[in-house]
Amino acid sequence: MKTLLIKNARNIITMNDSRDKHPGGSIYIEGQEIKAIGKDIPYKNADEVIDASGKIVYPGLINTHHHLYQTFTRNIPRAQNVELFDWLITLYDIWRHIRPQDVYLSAMTGLGELLKSGCTTIADHFYVFPDGVSGEMIDEEVRAAEEIGVRFFPTRGSMSLGRSRGGLPPDQVVQKEDIILKDTMRVIEKYHDASKFSKVRVGVAPCSPFSVSADLLKESAALARSYGVRMHTHLAETKDEADFCRETLGMRPLELMEETGWVGEDVWYAHGIWFNEREIATLGSCGCGVAHCPSSNMKLGSGTMPIIDMLRSGVKVGLGVDGSASNDASNLLLELKVMNLLHNHHHGTTALSAEDCLYMATKGSAKVLGWEDAIGSMEVGKAGDMFMIDASRLEFAGALFDDTSLPVLTGTPQVDMTIVGGKVVYKEGHLLNVDERGLAIQAQQAAYRMMETASKHTKANYLRAR
Numbered sequence: 001m002k003t004l005l006i007k008n009a010r011n012i013i014t015m016n017d018s019r020d021k022h023p024g025g026s027i028y029i030e031g032q033e034i035k036a037i038g039k040d041i042p043y044k045n046a047d048e049v050i051d052a053s054g055k056i057v058y059p060g061l062i063n064t065h066h067h068l069y070q071t072f073t074r075n076i077p078r079a080q081n082v083e084l085f086d087w088l089i090t091l092y093d094i095w096r097h098i099r100p101q102d103v104y105l106s107a108m109t110g111l112g113e114l115l116k117s118g119c120t121t122i123a124d125h126f127y128v129f130p131d132g133v134s135g136e137m138i139d140e141e142v143r144a145a146e147e148i149g150v151r152f153f154p155t156r157g158s159m160s161l162g163r164s165r166g167g168l169p170p171d172q173v174v175q176k177e178d179i180i181l182k183d184t185m186r187v188i189e190k191y192h193d194a195s196k197f198s199k200v201r202v203g204v205a206p207c208s209p210f211s212v213s214a215d216l217l218k219e220s221a222a223l224a225r226s227y228g229v230r231m232h233t234h235l236a237e238t239k240d241e242a243d244f245c246r247e248t249l250g251m252r253p254l255e256l257m258e259e260t261g262w263v264g265e266d267v268w269y270a271h272g273i274w275f276n277e278r279e280i281a282t283l284g285s286c287g288c289g290v291a292h293c294p295s296s297n298m299k300l301g302s303g304t305m306p307i308i309d310m311l312r313s314g315v316k317v318g319l320g321v322d323g324s325a326s327n328d329a330s331n332l333l334l335e336l337k338v339m340n341l342l343h344n345h346h347h348g349t350t351a352l353s354a355e356d357c358l359y360m361a362t363k364g365s366a367k368v369l370g371w372e373d374a375i376g377s378m379e380v381g382k383a384g385d386m387f388m389i390d391a392s393r394l395e396f397a398g399a400l401f402d403d404t405s406l407p408v409l410t411g412t413p414q415v416d417m418t419i420v421g422g423k424v425v426y427k428e429g430h431l432l433n434v435d436e437r438g439l440a441i442q443a444q445q446a447a448y449r450m451m452e453t454a455s456k457h458t459k460a461n462y463l464r465a466r
C-alpha cells in the first residue's frame with residue numbers, strides 16, 4: 001500500500017473530541033488510513049514525503065447538502081431577489097433542459113471548486129429527471145466524483161408531485177413513483193459501498209414536502225431502510241413550505257415526516273429553519289441531523305436556523321453549501337465565515353466561536369452523514385482527508401495568533417493543498433486530475449446551451465399562447 005508522510009507542519013488541527021493540536025507535528029498515512037499523528041511519530045520516510053513547514057493542516061471539510069447540477073444556473077438575473085417558491089418556478093423551466101453531459105460538467109465544476117476550498121467529502125442531492133431524458137444522470141455525477149478524486153455521497157432525489165397534482169414543479173420534471181423507486185434501487189445496488197473508507201455511499205432523497213407525495217415518502221423510507229442507507233430531504237426551509245403543508249395536508253412539515261417514517265438516526269434534513277421548540281426537542285431525541293446552509297438561507301430570505309436551540313437539544317448539525325444556484329458559489333470555506341458572522345449577528349457574539357463553526361463543518365458534518373468512524377477529524381484509524389494552508393501568504397500576515405480560527409475569520413476562499421484518502425488532489429492552485437482551463441470553457445458552453453434552449457422554448461410557448 002502506498003504511504004504518505006506529511007512532516008513538520010506549523011500546526012495540525014485535529015478536531016478530535018479533545019480538539020488536540022500538534023504544533024510541529026507530522027502525519028503518516030498508509031493507503032487511505034492515518035497510522036500515526038503527532039510530534040514524534042516512528043516514521044521518517046514514505047513513498048511520498050511532503051514538507052509541511054509553515055503549513056497548517058486541518059481535517060477535510062464535509063459538505064452535507066448540495067445540488068451540483070445547479071452550478072450552471074448561477075448568477076441568473078431573473079432568479080435574483082426572489083424567495084424560494086418563485087426562485088424554483090423560474091429555474092424549473094431551465095433545469096428541464098439539462099442533459100447527461102451537463103450533469104457531468106456541472107459536477108466536475110462544482111466538485112473542483114469544493115476541493116479548492118478544502119472540502120473532501122460531498123453529499124449531493126440530485127432530483128431533476130426531465131421527461132424523455134436519460135434516467136441515469138446521477139451516474140454522471142458519480143463518474144465526475146471518481147475522476148476528480150473526492151469522497152462522494154450522492155443521494156438519489158425525486159419529484160413526483162407535479163403541478164397537475166397540486167405540487168410546485170411542472171409536470172415535465174417529475175417522475176412516476178414506481179420509476180423513481182426502481183431507479184433508486186438500481187443506484188444503490190450499483191454504487192453504494194458501506195465500507196469504512198468507501199469513496200461512494202448512496203442515500204435516498206425525495207425532494208421536499210411540496211414536490212413529492214406522502215406515499216413516495218413512505219415507500220422511499222421503507223426502501224432506504226431495507227438497504228440500510230441514509231435518508232435525506234429538504235425540510236422547514238421556508239414559511240411558504242409550512243403554509244403549503246398546513247393548507248394541503250393539514251399538518252406541520254415535521255408531522256408529515258413523523259407520519260411517513262422520516263425521523264430517526266438515519267435521517268438528515270436540509271435547512272431546518274422553521275421548527276418550533278417542541279419539534280427541536282423531537283429532532284434531538286430522535287437523533288436526526290440537519291444540514292445548515294447559511295448563504296442560501298440569506299440569499300433567498302428564508303430565515304435563520306435556530307442553531308443554538310438545536311445544539312442544546314442534541315440535534316446533529318453539519319454545514320452545507322446548498323445550491324449552487326442559491327449560493328452562486330461552491331465554496332465551503334467561505335461558508336464557514338458566513339456561518340460565523342450570521343450567528344454572531346443573530347444570536348450574539350458569544351453564541352458560536354470560529355472553532356465551533358469549524359467543528360460543525362468537520363466532525364459535525366461527519367455525524368450528520370453517519371460517517372464519523374472514518375472522517376471529520378484527524379486521528380489514528382481515520383481517513384487521510386485534509387487541507388493545508390500556507391501561513392506565509394500575505395492575507396495571513398498579522399493574523400497568526402490562532403491557527404484554528406485563521407481560515408474562518410480571515411475568510412480566505414482557497415486552500416493550498418487538499419488530500420483525499422492519502423492522495424493529493426489539489427496543490428499550488430491546480431487540481432491534479434483535471435484540465436481546469438479546458439473544463440471551464442466546456443462548462444460555460446454547456447451552460448449557455450442549456451439557457452438558450454430554455455429561452456427558445458419559453459419564447460415558443462409564449463407565441464403559441466397568444
Ligand SMILES: [Zn+2]
Binds near residue numbers: 125
Ligand atoms: Zn437544497
